Amino acid sequence: MSIATHSPVRSIAAHAILIAYTAIALFPVLVIVVNSFKTRNAIFRSPLSLPDAETFSLIGYQTVWAQGDFILYFQNSLVVTVASLALVLLFGAMAAFALSEYRFRGNTLMGLYLALGIMIPIRLGTVAILQLMVASGLVNTLTALILVYTAQGLPLAVFILSEFMQQVSKDLKDAGRIDGLSEYHIFFRLVLPLVRPAMATVAVFTMIPIWNDLWFPLILAPAEETKTVTLGAQVFIGQFVTNWNAVLSALSLAILPVLVLYVIFSRQLIRGITAGAVK
Amino acid sequence: MSISSEKPTVRWHIGVFLAPAVLIYTAVMILPLFGTLQLSFFRMIDREAVFVGLENFRTLFFDPRWSASFWNALGNNTWFFIIHMLVQNPIGILLAAILSSPRLRLASAYRTAIFIPTILSFVIVGFGWKLILSPIWGVAPSILDAVGLKMLFAPWLGKEEYALTTLSLISVWQFVGIPMMLIYAALLSIPDDIIEAAECDGVTGMSQFWKVKLPLILPSIGIISVLTFVANFNAFDLIYSAQGALAGPNYATDILGTFLYRTFFGFQLQIGDASMGSTIASIMFLIILAGVCFYLFIIQRRLRRYQF
Structure with missing residues (x-):
């Protein structure tokens, strides 16, 4: 299986397998995006061909524009993702610093307690989370989603960031202390800038599941004005199920932002996964 | 060892650093998790929560109105997991080995x-x-036609006997990247x-993979398996996204997650039931906990980790 590239036959076989699998991975995405630019007839007559001057059409996008409030959904998703991300990074880094920098009674226990959430999915507490949000009047607000996603993202963030913070030079921090810097200064001015690459990795890991989540928007914030893009696309597709142009366009619109982010951050993401797995 | 640990004073900053994360995590994740477990021992009778012990669990396992759906969902979920283990992880390992x-x-x-x-x-993947x-x-069908296999085509998502396997394979298609990256x-x-x-000992190619590399990556395969299990x-x-909350056709693709959603939230004529919802969530919690413990205490201990 480990195909050494000494012999050309093996090299060709390796490329053949990889090209075949890449085609399987990309084909469905391409079919959706390409067909969203075609007229209804062309979608059905020749689903596998590219749009030409005759079959090109933006009717699907026009329907999405007119019928769905995608700007609002997009805005909601952005607010929820950015706010949760900021809270996860700030609070996660603070907790990771406390756990990796200071020795205190219960340190290991606290680390284990926070790590519990890496394996146990937050979804299992949904019944009580909904009751909590109803009791505090947060149902159908973006705050509810932000709180849930912050709690969901924290365990992994604390775990990864404390690994990295242990590597920050001790001499540097002690030099800061001798210069009379407070512990808060040391954290914000010295340590935080040094772990910035790790923060970027955590950011990408945290962001994708939040942006793509369907469960919590469906249960905690299904109102029209708080719908996220994922839920908005789901509902829109449900209503326009027979309007293939609109459905394909809505799907393409949902693919694009994630794809752009992925292209920007893919190096960070891949480096993060590979660095974490070596441990 | 930090300098400040030698001082006898109270180190407030540790509390300040930990407090926000611990508070949010405890309030929004841990307490609701235990709250949900607790709710599964209660039932709403005349708008009042009454302690009923394990009655909800007995209803779920043995009451004919519930047990058929529950065992169906559990069985489907197990099949869903088996397909992932048999298809997703080997493909991931193959791709990683080549890469x-x-x-x-x-x-x-x-x-x-x-x-x-x-x-x-999932919305894009499911609907696409x-x-x-x-x-x-x-x-x-037109792709199958191009390779001369058109007679194999069937409406896979619409047939009870194929739908679950088809969806499992779609999920495999989506997530094969994760085992690939970790093994890579x-x-x-x-x-x-x-x-x-x-290579000096003459172990190359396939036998090098099986005899040298595979034993060294077993810990990663263990982690991938437990991640797959939890997910x-x-x-x-x-x-x-693909089949709706009713997990059609005729509940053939119903898994614990969709069963929990319908039970807790209600769907169409069925009224939402928070205590039965909690009961299902508790069962899911126990299954996941059992899987994670099995991994931590049995698998991980047996796998030798090599320090390079």
């Missing part, structure tokens, strides 16, 4: 492309595949001396 071979050109381009489905939302497999559109990383971290030593027994979105 990690030295002097392979375009390796990073392949890696980036194969990972794309993993970042897409539903359209592609739809007999109305005919993308799938593990393979790259094998030091060159070990490979060279194997599969907690899955919901894909089934909901």
Whole structure:
């Protein structure tokens, strides 16, 4: 299986397998995006061909524009993702610093307690989370989603960031202390800038599941004005199920932002996964 | 050891650093988790929560109105997991093994492309595949026709006997990138001396993979298996996007996540039931906990970790 590239036959076989699998991975995405630019007839007559001057059409996008409030959904998703991300990074880094920098009674226990959430999915507490949000009047607000996603993202963030913070030079921090810097200064001015690459990795890991989540928007914030893009696309597709142009366009619109982010951050993401797995 | 630990004063800053994360995590995740477990011992009778002990669990397991759906969902979920283990992880390992071979050109381009489905939302994946497999559109039949296999086509998502396997394979398609990346990383971290030593002993190619590399990446395969287990027994979105909350046809694709959603939230004529919802969530919690403990205490202890 480990195909050494000494012999050309093996090299060709390796490329053949990889090209075949890449085609399987990309084909469905391409079919959706390409067909969203075609007229209804062309979608059905020749689903596998590219749009030409005759079959090109933006009717699907026009329907999405007119019928769905995608700007609002997009805005909601952005607010929820950015706010949760900021809270996860700030609070996660603070907790990771406390756990990796200071020795205190219960340190290991606290680390284990926070790590519990890496394996146990937050979804299992949904019944009580909904009751909590109803009791505090947060149902159908973006705050509810932000709180849930912050709690969901924290365990992994604390775990990864404390690994990295242990590597920050001790001499540097002690030099800061001798210069009379407070512990808060040391954290914000010295340590935080040094772990910035790790923060970027955590950011990408945290962001994708939040942006793509369907469960919590469906249960905690299904109102029209708080719908996220994922839920908005789901509902829109449900209503326009027979309007293939609109459905394909809505799907393409949902693919694009994630794809752009992925292209920007893919190096960070891949480096993060590979660095974490070596441990 | 930090300098401040030698002072006898109260170190408030530790509390300040920990407080926000611990408070949010406890209030929004841990307490609701235990709250849900607790709710499964209660039942609403005349708008009042009454303690009923294990009655809800007995209803779920043995009451004919519930048990058929529950065992169906559990069985489907197990099949969902088996397909992932049998298809997703071997394909991931194969791709990683090929990608990690030295002097392979375009390796990073392949890696980036194969990972794309993993970042897409379930709505896109579920609905996109539903359209592609739809007999109305005919993308799938025309592709099969091109390779001369048109007679194999069936409305896979619409037939009870195929729907669950089809959805499992769609999920495999989406997530194959994760085992691929993790195994790839593990393979790259094998030091060159070990490979060279194997080559000196004449162990190359396939037998090198089976005898040298595979034992070294077993810990990563263990982690991937437990991640797959947790993700599969907690899955919901894909089934909901492709088949709706009723997990059709005729509940053939119902898994614990969709069953929990319908029970807790209600659907169409069925009224939502928070205590039975909690009971199902508690069962899911116990299944996932059992899987994680099995991994931590049995699998991980037996696997030798090699320090390079």
